[in-house]
Amino acid sequence: MSNDSAILREIAEIPTVLRQSSAVQFEAIGKAVHALGGEKPRLLATMGRGSSDHAATFLRYAFGISLGIPGSSISPSMSSIYGRQLDLKGALCLVVSQSGRSPDIVRAAGMARRGGALVATIVNDMSSPLAKEVDVVIPINAGEERAIAATKSFMGAAAAGLRLLTILSSDASLRRALDTLPDVLEQTDRNHTIDLFAIVKARTAFVIGRGPALGIAQEAALKLKEIVQFPAEAYSSAEVRHGPWQLGQTDCALVGWKTDAVSSESQNAVVSAYRALGRPVLDLQDIGRRSAENLGNMIAPLIPLPGFYRALVMAAMQLGLDPDRPKLLSKVTETI
Amino acid sequence: MSNDSAILREIAEIPTVLRQSSAVQFEAIGKAVHALGGEKPRLLATMGRGSSDHAATFLRYAFGISLGIPGSSISPSMSSIYGRQLDLKGALCLVVSQSGRSPDIVRAAGMARRGGALVATIVNDMSSPLAKEVDVVIPINAGEERAIAATKSFMGAAAAGLRLLTILSSDASLRRALDTLPDVLEQTDRNHTIDLFAIVKARTAFVIGRGPALGIAQEAALKLKEIVQFPAEAYSSAEVRHGPWQLGQTDCALVGWKTDAVSSESQNAVVSAYRALGRPVLDLQDIGRRSAENLGNMIAPLIPLPGFYRALVMAAMQLGLDPDRPKLLSKVTETI
CATH class of the missing domain: 3.40.50.10490 (Glucose-6-phosphate isomerase like protein; domain 1)
Structure with missing residues (x-):
């Protein structure tokens, strides 16, 4: 490995x-x-x-x-x-x-x-x-x-x-942002290391995002299950304030995924409120902040992803798991 | 209380x-x-x-x-x-x-x-x-x-x-089924008691459903969080066979929600496969079976719900929680 x-x-x-x-x-x-x-x-x-x-x-x-x-x-x-x-x-x-x-x-x-x-x-x-x-x-x-x-x-x-x-x-600016994305990902990867240690020690976790970021938060939560055998669930930062919020009474961590500029205020408010509950929080909002400023709304949630994937592999290795071959899974799942 | x-x-x-x-x-x-x-x-x-x-x-x-x-x-x-x-x-x-x-x-x-x-x-x-x-x-x-x-x-x-x-x-038969539903719920409640004890002792759980039952499985998973502070996530019985299935390696229980007749074969196959992993399983497929037969597809997933709600209240009381007032929640959540 x-x-x-x-x-x-x-x-x-x-x-x-x-x-x-x-x-x-x-x-x-x-x-x-x-x-x-x-x-x-x-x-x-x-x-x-x-x-x-x-x-x-x-x-x-x-x-x-x-x-x-x-x-x-x-x-x-x-x-x-x-x-x-x-x-x-x-x-x-x-x-x-x-x-x-x-x-x-x-x-x-x-x-x-x-x-x-x-x-x-x-x-x-x-x-x-x-x-x-x-x-x-x-x-x-x-x-x-x-x-x-x-x-x-x-x-x-x-x-x-x-x-x-x-x-x-x-949308010419979105097109330019996509052209710049590979460079931004390389630069972000050099400047940031994501550490999942405190998160995967908890019993479970929320991964919160809003708007397009919700889809990427879903991907992050799935990968936590798949690669690290860690139960995490994705929520919009509004939806989590309903019934799920009650898990803040327990050993439930929170990952605040990076969102676009428009929804970051709502997202940051939830991260702060959760932090006040005294549970582990990993906030990715600042990742690649400078380089993301010119990229506009759609791209921002993609920026932390390579670093997050790498952090998952490191966590899996620490736990003695094989990140290439999760034991119960195969590459093509034949469901009907 | x-x-x-x-x-x-x-x-x-x-x-x-x-x-x-x-x-x-x-x-x-x-x-x-x-x-x-x-x-x-x-x-x-x-x-x-x-x-x-x-x-x-x-x-x-x-x-x-x-x-x-x-x-x-x-x-x-x-x-x-x-x-x-x-x-x-x-x-x-x-x-x-x-x-x-x-x-x-x-x-x-x-x-x-x-x-x-x-x-x-x-x-x-x-x-x-x-x-x-x-x-x-x-x-x-x-x-x-x-x-x-x-x-x-x-x-x-x-x-x-x-x-x-x-x-x-x-759809006249669906209309008749809805008219019969209150009686079926009362009868089911008399004949079945749902016991969540083995489930809420696990670290986490899936609640699986398919078709319309997926929405009711989502409701059950939310209530497990809200009333019992227990982290559960709903999945379709096809979707759970992808990445989430890897949690079967851990202390993750499974609740098989009652589905309609059309999807019950696919659902039962997943429940059996999960049972073979040796984790706790609560299978609600048989609840109200006889009375549900004449009710058709849409209604079936609603049948276990009152009994499930009651089981949640019992579990909350056993855990010393107040089921009327989850500590971090209020009746109207003011999100934007």
Whole structure:
């Protein structure tokens, strides 16, 4: 294991993946935009499981804030279990998947096409059944991913969706921010080390984010389970003030994920209130602050992610776990 | 406290609330259907926080399965933090709230109206600001709720939404099932006692459900946090097989919520696989089996809920907690 573990190599590849995927993604995005015929979709429907579903949450918020279109997370069970054809006329459906091989996701993508959506897949494996089922294939282009936990493919999927958004919204500043992101990630990684020690000693934890950051907080909470066997749950910083707040009476830690500038005030207020309860708090709001200032709202939550992934690997090794191969998991989960 | 606690009285009132709300809800639903002008909505948008949001999840699945319309959970932050007007033309927006007083929910309801949705509120407090903001008010009609944790108002909200669905879908069997539900709940309560002892001794737990049952599993997981200070997270029985499954290596218990007949095979397979890991499992699939057989798919997940609420109160008392007043919570959470 040690430093030649697959997951550490894949985390290190993230900036390169983001740089190299730009041209090939914009070519595919051109096809998607052409197929939409200049019409703004009336709904962003998304499909995904696990990490991919969290990238989809991130994108639903980003598309909603930027374009004013509502987002719908379509459960694969709607077709795989209930055999229900949804009416998706006028919708853009984004199916996110690393492997493109989960049977329920492939089936759900077919249902979305028959329901009238333009279906675009953000996928890493271009030879997968999913890539053959859809209207437009946007490659994550992350190369093979050997570790079971997705890292470079998650970041690549989030960036691919934002690149699509830059074109649909004609947002030149978001496009420039995406071009700068690899450098910012490298610089942030040099200047910050995330330490999960106090968090994973607790009984459980919240990871809080707001807006697009909620999707990335979901990803962080999932990875805490997957890599460190640590039970963490993601919440919006408003939602956590409802019933979940009662766990502040117990040994429940809190990770305040980095949010955009617009929601940081609300997020900081929750972090402060939680700190006053005397529980362990890891606040990532300041990570990459200077370099993030010019990047705008959508990008900020992605900045702590490589460092967080690396901190998870370190914590797993300290606990005697193999971060490349979580014992009960496999790379393709065959659910229906 | 003991048997005269407010929450126990409110749980006992559930069958009566469901019986007495029928007429007043159908009157309001008539107005909603008239306002829709015979058109099937192209989107079910929902808004809610905490328990109310879980009732909304339950309803999005039920409306999707029954009517084939996609569902969208609209985050209140979209208007309260991001100031974004969503385009919701042709959508039916259901805003679920016990109090009708959370500022972000009231603001989001106004955004939905300006965005072109027909906005109906399922609300308990008819004098609330929310009731004045919307097109149609469907009363939960649960009477005053004194305990901080919602119980009768949750069941009432779920039933109100299903009553709307019976009319939109012309589903006479669902309507009959709703009429029978209060009797089934009373009968189930007499014949079954739910024991949470082995679950709340674990470090954490999953509550799994599928389809509409996922919303009720979310409600159960929230109540475990709120009333017993026990960290539980809800998952679909497909989603839990991804990264979260790794927690089966640790002291993580599992509650298999009762699902509908269509998804019970998939659910049972997960419960069996989890049991094989040797962790504590509470399987509610068989609760009210005989009486549920004639009730169809949508209703089944509601059947264990009163017994589960009561089990939570018993567990809280054993742990020396006050189930009426979780220490860090208040009845109206003022988030923006």
